[in-house]
Amino acid sequence: MWMILFVNSGTYIPSGLKVLSCPSPAYLLRLSTVALLAVTLSASAASTASKIEYNRDIRPILSENCFACHGADSASRKANLRLDYFEQATAPRKDNQAAIVPGKPKESLLVHRILATDDDIMPPAKTHKTLTAEQKDLLTRWVAEGAKYQPHWSFVAPVKPAVPQVKNKLWVHNPLDNFVLARLEKEGLSPHRKRTAAHSRAASPST
Ligand code: HEC
Numbered sequence: 738m739w740m741i742l743f744v745n746s747g748t749y750i751p752s753g754l755k756v757l758s759c760p761s762p763a764y765l766l767r768l769s770t771v772a773l774l775a776v777t778l779s780a781s782a783a784s785t786a787s788k789i790e791y792n793r794d795i796r797p798i799l800s801e802n803c804f805a806c807h808g809a810d811s812a813s814r815k816a817n818l819r820l821d822y823f824e825q826a827t828a829p830r831k832d833n834q835a836a837i838v839p840g841k842p843k844e845s846l847l848v849h850r851i852l853a854t855d856d857d858i859m860p861p862a863k864t865h866k867t868l869t870a871e872q873k874d875l876l877t878r879w880v881a882e883g884a885k886y887q888p889h890w891s892f893v894a895p896v897k898p899a900v901p902q903v904k905n906k907l908w909v910h911n912p913l914d915n916f917v918l919a920r921l922e923k924e925g926l927s928p929h930r931k932r933t934a935a936h937s938r939a940a941s942p943s944t
Contacts (some may be wrong), residue, residue, distance in 0.1 A: 741828050783808070788821070788882070789875060789878055789879045789882055789885050790887065791879070791885060791887040792887045792889070792890045792893070794875050794879070795875065795876065795879050796887075798868065798872050798875065798876060799820055800873075801866070802859075802864075802866050802868060803859065803860060804820070804821055804857050804866075806860075806938075807819055807820040807821070808820070808821050809821060818830075818836055818838060820837075820847070822886065823837075823884065823885075823886045824848070827839060827884070830846070833844070834846055837880055837884045838880075839880065839883045839884045840847045840880075840881060840882075840883050842877045842880045842881045842883075842886075843932070846882055847859075847876070847880065848876070848877050851868055851873050851876055851877075852873060875890035900912045900914075900915045900916070901915050901916060901921060902919070903915055903918040903919050904922055905918060905927065908928060
């Protein structure tokens, strides 16, 4: 993140971040954007470190490889099996088996079928689609972790990141500044210059 920032800023810095002593308003504005992006990225990476998330990790695999025959469209549905909802995917089938037995990949038909090496393999060979080893692993681990589905992302309310606390409260004029300043303070830096009218204008285009 920071390296890209410096390349963009056109300033060559041999070994650190010390040139920030006299940033221009435009530079600060760009810094805000990049810092916010960095904060957003690291926040999402941290909150989902190893846990598998249906919307992010699983839905795309099922959607690409399975929903054509096991999804919402009843006309093209095969084996009377839906995999797009927990209730249907875990419903008992013949011989008391189920496509998904939450927490039990070995008892789940879905896992057997994606790992099959014969004609049982899903998606069927005639689709010319194959799952990668990583995708098979993700699906298996997701079943092992309880096969938690999530509503489609468009129904999930976005989560607002908490505004970080900063020491130099006087410098802060709007919540975006907190993100910038918190990062600078973490790096042991301070935005030397007093805020100027130009900076305020640049930072809040609405005024
Ligand atoms: C082109 C259509 C098609 C696609 C795509 C497809 N399937 Fe199937 N699936 C079938 C058909 C047809 C059957 C029934 C025949 C059989 O059991 O092989 C079936 C059966 C199954 C069964 C067994 C159901 C039972 O009760 O025995 C499971 C589990 C399954 N599919 C999972 C998947 C998964 C997981 C994917 C994606 C990775 C997938 N399928 C993709 C057509 C498809």
